Amino acid sequence: MRVCVIGTGYVGLVTGACLAYIGHHVICVDNNEVKIALMQSGKSPIYEPGLSAIMQSTMKSGKLEFTKDFQAGINHGQVIFIAVDTPPLPKGESDTRYIQAVACGIGAHLNSGYKVIVNKSTVPIGSGDWVYQLILDKLAEHQEEVNTEFDIVSNPEFLREGLAVYDTFNPERIILGSNSKQAITIMQELYAPIIERQIAADPTLPPVNVLITDLNSAEVIHYAANASLATKISFINEVANICDRVGANVNHVAKGIGLDSWIGNKLLQAGMGWGGSYFPKDLSALINIADDYGYDAQLLQATVGKNQHQCLVVVEKLQQALETLKDKNIGLLGLTFNPYTDNMCDTSILELIEQLSQLDAKIKAYDPIVAYASKDPMPVNVTIVTEPEQLAHDCDALVLVTDWLQFYNLDYAKLAKLMKTPVLIDGRNFLDPEILTEAGFYYITTGPPTAASTLLAKLLQRIVPSYSLQIHSRDKSSRWRVSRSSGRSGGSKNYQISFDLLPFSTL
Numbered sequence: 001m002r003v004c005v006i007g008t009g010y011v012g013l014v015t016g017a018c019l020a021y022i023g024h025h026v027i028c029v030d031n032n033e034v035k036i037a038l039m040q041s042g043k044s045p046i047y048e049p050g051l052s053a054i055m056q057s058t059m060k061s062g063k064l065e066f067t068k069d070f071q072a073g074i075n076h077g078q079v080i081f082i083a084v085d086t087p088p089l090p091k092g093e094s095d096t097r098y099i100q101a102v103a104c105g106i107g108a109h110l111n112s113g114y115k116v117i118v119n120k121s122t123v124p125i126g127s128g129d130w131v132y133q134l135i136l137d138k139l140a141e142h143q144e145e146v147n148t149e150f151d152i153v154s155n156p157e158f159l160r161e162g163l164a165v166y167d168t169f170n171p172e173r174i175i176l177g178s179n180s181k182q183a184i185t186i187m188q189e190l191y192a193p194i195i196e197r198q199i200a201a202d203p204t205l206p207p208v209n210v211l212i213t214d215l216n217s218a219e220v221i222h223y224a225a226n227a228s229l230a231t232k233i234s235f236i237n238e239v240a241n242i243c244d245r246v247g248a249n250v251n252h253v254a255k256g257i258g259l260d261s262w263i264g265n266k267l268l269q270a271g272m273g274w275g276g277s278y279f280p281k282d283l284s285a286l287i288n289i290a291d292d293y294g295y296d297a298q299l300l301q302a303t304v305g306k307n308q309h310q311c312l313v314v315v316e317k318l319q320q321a322l323e324t325l326k327d328k329n330i331g332l333l334g335l336t337f338n339p340y341t342d343n344m345c346d347t348s349i350l351e352l353i354e355q356l357s358q359l360d361a362k363i364k365a366y367d368p369i370v371a372y373a374s375k376d377p378m379p380v381n382v383t384i385v386t387e388p389e390q391l392a393h394d395c396d397a398l399v400l401v402t403d404w405l406q407f408y409n410l411d412y413a414k415l416a417k418l419m420k421t422p423v424l425i426d427g428r429n430f431l432d433p434e435i436l437t438e439a440g441f442y443y444i445t446t447g448p449p450t451a452a453s454t455l456l457a458k459l460l461q462r463i464v465p466s467y468s469l470q471i472h473s474r475d476k477s478s479r480w481r482v483s484r485s486s487g488r489s490g491g492s493k494n495y496q497i498s499f500d501l502l503p504f505s506t507l
């Protein structure tokens with residue numbers, strides 16, 4: 001099939017290259033000349049595992065081409081994808097001006113045959129009909145009697161940056177929203193090799209679920225899916241913060257609730273919160289859409305609000321360990337929300353950097369890709385180093401920001417020796433506590449009980465052995481408060497013991 005993809009960012013380039021890989025003849029169009037020249041030379045403007053190899057092989061076989069010539073792309077495509085960016089405006093709603101420009105461009109250039117116009121960008125609800133009307137209006141301007149036929153399909157994208165090629169070939173579902181049976185049939189043909197798992201990691205799996213629906217529902221599905229994932233992460237972070245105060249282990253709690261198939265065990269990993277380029281933008285857009293229709297989306301607002309403060313948990317834990325952060329060297333392991341990507345548009349990490357800077361900490365960072373490949377400007381106040389050892393050298397504490405697999409296997413014993421104080425805050429609850437403790441680290445998670453609170457619990461158990469004690473809150477004066485009730489018949493007694501928890505640096 002002949003395909004045109006307009007917009008060659010994460011979504012457009014990966015879609016175009018993968019469709020070429022399964023045998024379609026794809027022309028990718030972008031108005032960024034520098035990007036087009038780079039891609040024509042066989043290079044990818046983004047870091048995505050597997051993408052460069054697919055680009056090179058499909059370009060060699062003539063299945064994948066790049067151009068800035070809009071007319072050539074429109075003439076070529078039986079199926080035309082719109083994959084341009086829809087960045088957030090200051091109030092959170094999506095900026096649809098690039099969609100509008102592309103829709104008008106399609107209308108101005110359509111001249112023959114039947115075309116399927118597929119929207120892959122994340123757009124406000126009703127955009128499918130709006131794009132249809134924009135194209136029709138433009139067509140009417142240059143055709144006395146409009147005789148070009150086209151239909152609109154909404155095909156929301158669920159790829160994860162860093163796993164985009166894998167996700168395209170191994171989707172859990174494909175959503176096709178349209179009012180046209182003809183367009184849906186063409187889309188099913190287009191995706192047939194993927195639906196039938198011909199290039200899947202596990203070809204024995206049953207065919208991919210394809211949900212056929214109307215335009216508006218498909219547009220809502222994208223927002224609702226991201227809102228649901230973000231809410232699940234915020235939920236487990238809320239539970240983690242409670243666990244931290246009551247001395248429970250959130251990893252065990254997550255496992256315990258995740259074994260219930262109604263809940264499921266995915267995304268129940270407490271940590272620094274959700275981020276990336278798209279969760280924050282999509283949640284704000286959905287809240288705005290609801291507001292436009294007179295609905296106050298309180299749960300989604302709470303999800304966003306909860307996440308905004310989640311990175312402060314890391315700052316708080318650093319303060320507990322080091323007392324003051326002024327002039328302390330803090331090393332960040334990773335700079336992105338997802339591993340295997342160089343995309344640094346992560347509000348939660350930028351917020352962490354901002355908070356540390358405000359407290360006059362000196363920040364260094366090591367990321368396996370960002371230092372070499374990122375097109376994003378480096379955050380100010382952060383010194384980027386190129387080796388984990390450089391990061392650890394003279395550091396007062398490390399913070400694990402990104403759950404790169406290679407961070408699991410670092411030589412932590414060596415890193416601990418290079419540091420002023422071997423403190424590590426695990427912002428993703430990713431590392432093995434035993435390995436880190438054996439390596440000499442004071443290892444602090446963002447959820448499960450810290451070494452200090454566990455030690456405290458054991459100590460207090462000795463003082464009052466007949467009772468089961470639990471640390472259940474920390475008051476504002478940074479004293480731990482411990483209470484218990486005897487549970488004996490005849491009433492219960494409350495005991496409260498207050499004591500200071502010394503910061504690690506003073507031990």
Ligand code: NAD
Pocket residue numbers: 006007008009010011012029030031032035083084085086098101102120121122123157158159160161277278
């Ligand atoms: P991006 O910013 O990486 O790329 C957009 C591309 O469109 C750029 O190369 C830009 O030059 C090009 N463009 C803009 N206007 C154009 C025009 N008039 N003509 C030709 N090209 C034009 O964006 P992205 O990350 O690929 O996202 C695209 C859409 O997909 C957005 O709506 C986004 O919300 C959605 N989405 C993204 C992801 C993701 O993980 N990146 C996931 C799901 C959905």
